[in-house]
Amino acid sequence: MNTLSVVRDFTATTFRLSTPIIFAALGGVISERSGVVNIGLEGMMLIGAFGATVGSYYSHNPWIGLLVGAAAGGLAALIHAILSIHFKADQIVSGVAINMLALGSSNYLLLLLFKTAGNSPAVPTIHWKIFAIAAFILAFLIHYFLYHTPAGLRIRAVGEHPKAADTAGINVFFIRYCCVIASGILAGIGGTYLSISLLNRFTRDISAGTGFIALAAVIFGKWTPVGALGAGLFFGMAYALQFVLPGLLPHGVKIPPEFFNSLPYLLTMVVLVGVVGKAVPPASDGIPYDPKESR
Amino acid sequence: MKKSFLISLLFSFLFSFSGCAQHSAPSSSVSKVPVIGMVLDKGGLGDESFNDSAYRGLKKAEKKFGNKMGVKLLESHSSADYYPNLQALAQSGCSLVFAVGYLMTDAVRQVAPQFPNTKFAIIDGVIPNISNVASLTFKEQESSFLAGFLAGSMTRTKTVGFIGGERSWLIKKFEAGYKAGVETANPKVRVLTGYTGSFSNPSIGEEMALAQFSEGADIIYHAAGACGIGVINAARKKGKGYFAIGVDEDQDSIAPGRVLTSAEKHVNVAVYDTIQLFMKGKFTPGIHKYGLKNDGVGLSPMKYTKKDIPPRILKLLAAYTRAISDGKIVVPETLSELKKFHPVRLSLKKLKLKTTKAKT
Numbered sequence: 001m002n003t004l005s006v007v008r009d010f011t012a013t014t015f016r017l018s019t020p021i022i023f024a025a026l027g028g029v030i031s032e033r034s035g036v037v038n039i040g041l042e043g044m045m046l047i048g049a050f051g052a053t054v055g056s057y058y059s060h061n062p063w064i065g066l067l068v069g070a071a072a073g074g075l076a077a078l079i080h081a082i083l084s085i086h087f088k089a090d091q092i093v094s095g096v097a098i099n100m101l102a103l104g105s106s107n108y109l110l111l112l113l114f115k116t117a118g119n120s121p122a123v124p125t126i127h128w129k130i131f132a133i134a135a136f137i138l139a140f141l142i143h144y145f146l147y148h149t150p151a152g153l154r155i156r157a158v159g160e161h162p163k164a165a166d167t168a169g170i171n172v173f174f175i176r177y178c179c180v181i182a183s184g185i186l187a188g189i190g191g192t193y194l195s196i197s198l199l200n201r202f203t204r205d206i207s208a209g210t211g212f213i214a215l216a217a218v219i220f221g222k223w224t225p226v227g228a229l230g231a232g233l234f235f236g237m238a239y240a241l242q243f244v245l246p247g248l249l250p251h252g253v254k255i256p257p258e259f260f261n262s263l264p265y266l267l268t269m270v271v272l273v274g275v276v277g278k279a280v281p282p283a284s285d286g287i288p289y290d291p292k293e294s295r
Numbered sequence: 296m297k298k299s300f301l302i303s304l305l306f307s308f309l310f311s312f313s314g315c316a317q318h319s320a321p322s323s324s325v326s327k328v329p330v331i332g333m334v335l336d337k338g339g340l341g342d343e344s345f346n347d348s349a350y351r352g353l354k355k356a357e358k359k360f361g362n363k364m365g366v367k368l369l370e371s372h373s374s375a376d377y378y379p380n381l382q383a384l385a386q387s388g389c390s391l392v393f394a395v396g397y398l399m400t401d402a403v404r405q406v407a408p409q410f411p412n413t414k415f416a417i418i419d420g421v422i423p424n425i426s427n428v429a430s431l432t433f434k435e436q437e438s439s440f441l442a443g444f445l446a447g448s449m450t451r452t453k454t455v456g457f458i459g460g461e462r463s464w465l466i467k468k469f470e471a472g473y474k475a476g477v478e479t480a481n482p483k484v485r486v487l488t489g490y491t492g493s494f495s496n497p498s499i500g501e502e503m504a505l506a507q508f509s510e511g512a513d514i515i516y517h518a519a520g521a522c523g524i525g526v527i528n529a530a531r532k533k534g535k536g537y538f539a540i541g542v543d544e545d546q547d548s549i550a551p552g553r554v555l556t557s558a559e560k561h562v563n564v565a566v567y568d569t570i571q572l573f574m575k576g577k578f579t580p581g582i583h584k585y586g587l588k589n590d591g592v593g594l595s596p597m598k599y600t601k602k603d604i605p606p607r608i609l610k611l612l613a614a615y616t617r618a619i620s621d622g623k624i625v626v627p628e629t630l631s632e633l634k635k636f637h638p639v640r641l642s643l644k645k646l647k648l649k650t651t652k653a654k655t
Binding site for chain 2: 005013016017020111122194200201206239244247257
């Protein structure tokens with residue numbers, strides 16, 4: 001195996017593993033920019049992954065699967081939005097509820113539709129490169145949208161100081177609803193990628209923590225879309241290292257696999273502590289907006 | 296704020312139950328027939344793995360003994376359910392209770408002494424010293440040996456792979472048996488070993504498999520749960536000339552033609568066997584090992600790949616199966632046993648045992 005092929009494999013693996021993180025992290029950025037913390041990214045990915053499988057299975061068309069997956073993620077996000085915006089529920093608790101809902105309902109529906117608690121049947125798929133390229137383009141589009149359009153300015157205003165935005169005539173609830181649902185759609189697409197692009201079926205708990213990594217990528221990327229893209233790539237690279245490094249070790253040197261398994265997490269801590277510096281969230285991130293309260 | 300907190304809590308409770316369903320097969324326990332209980336692990340019915348397999352064993356026994364026995368089934372939704380489920384079945388008068396899964400080991404240890412008149416059988420767990428508990432374990436190393444022998448015989452690149460989930464004693468059994476099998480087939484074949492550190496992430500399994508494929512492997516055996524679905528998918532994506540080997544259940548149909556074989560574990564056989572012994576009044580506590588000899592483990596029928604395997608290799612596989620069943624070959628169970636393992640070559644002409652020179 002020559003150096004060129006090692007580099008090529010490493011790059012491909014990095015992109016493949018980064019893509020779902022980038023999608024979900026972009027969703028997280030949008031939601032948190034509008035002031036709603038979205039712990040439920042993981043659950044929305046899972047629901048999206050399941051929806052996509054069901055859509056692709058019944059229509060024999062993976063693009064319909066993509067639509068269903070995105071819609072399913074958006075629907076899960078709508079629940080989060082209603083709970084945390086309308087009912088002003090604790091956003092962390094609501095997000096955790098979404099994660100539990102996703103795990104419970106996807107397992108239940110898996111049993112109901114496919115008579116299995118393990119893996120769904122194989123379904124038609126979409127090539128992974130389409131998702132990878134889309135993730136890149138989206139990151140820059142969302143960046144432009146947030147920082148160079150009036151609507152983006154409104155979103156950021158709502159996340160920083162909802163009272164002021166409200167006074168200026170911006171509908172805080174409407175903006176937050178839109179942003180949370182958009183974040184669910186993006187996470188749903190991330191999940192879709194896992195089930196009908198990377199794999200060709202749904203497996204129990206397929207997201208396996210990717211949504212939580214995405215949450216870290218939001219913070220790591222300092223709540224910006226391009227930052228989330230960079231952070232997503234970084235995490236993907238950290239995962240990819242564990243497949244490349246063992247092959248590069250000099251003969252006879254043995255390092256336990258657990259070390260490589262934990263590499264992404266170790267690197268995250270090192271980078272968060274050493275390189276990134278202070279990460280400042282939007283000022284009203286995580287605080288439900290109540291027009292009656294004076295702040 | 297309080298109200299809102301309550302609402303979200305309520306929701307989370309609601310959702311946490313949405314995955315639940317209580318199965319209680321109609322029990323024919325009208326009067327004095329013994330009732331066999333079974334506590335399933337998380338995953339429950341439909342997991343296409345040991346829960347389903349255990350249930351098949353129970354069903355088979357029910358068919359055989361008809362109304363001479365009753366059946367009660369409980370599913371566990373979290374590890375907190377093990378203890379109450381086992382207790383509930385014992386209290387309700389079951390005479391034999393199966394605990395499906397080694398995670399229930401501690402729960403069985405606690406419950407069994409409280410019900411000395413009830414027999415317990417734990418699958419995959421080891422509880423040697425309680426007089427009413429039988430431990431049903433499997434010789435996964437033996438089926439892994441056959442998988443390794445097949446891989447070692449079929450590889451064209453002289454390199455094969457092994458991908459495990461979490462590196463525990465259980466998964467090392469698979470690794471040890473597989474490596475012994477490969478070495479027996481051809482000592483020159485290199486085995487690449489990787490552990491994903493998880494049983495649930497298919498994409499990590501797939502990337503690890505792709506990495507092993509590009510390092511030269513052409514056949515990869517997995518013992519990595521859902522990560523293994525990714526391993527099989529990697530073989531499917533690479534296409535002709537690349538194979539995965541499945542585990543626990545017959546996984547050949549996940550990617551027809553790309554799964555060389557599957558090293559099956561017949562939990563159903565152990566369950567049925569135990570019920571049969573119990574019905575004859577021959578239930579014995581202690582550790583029971585199910586291997587090739589008593590059909591506790593074995594290779595899948597290779598529905599899609601058998602036609603591509605040279606008859607010579609199939610014959611050798613059968614010969615090794617027999618030799619292991621007869622105890623002529625002892626497959627290493629741990630990696631330290633593997634180091635001391637000396638491959639035994641069987642030749643087709645004589646079908647006699649020829650021990651190679653001991654390694655030093």
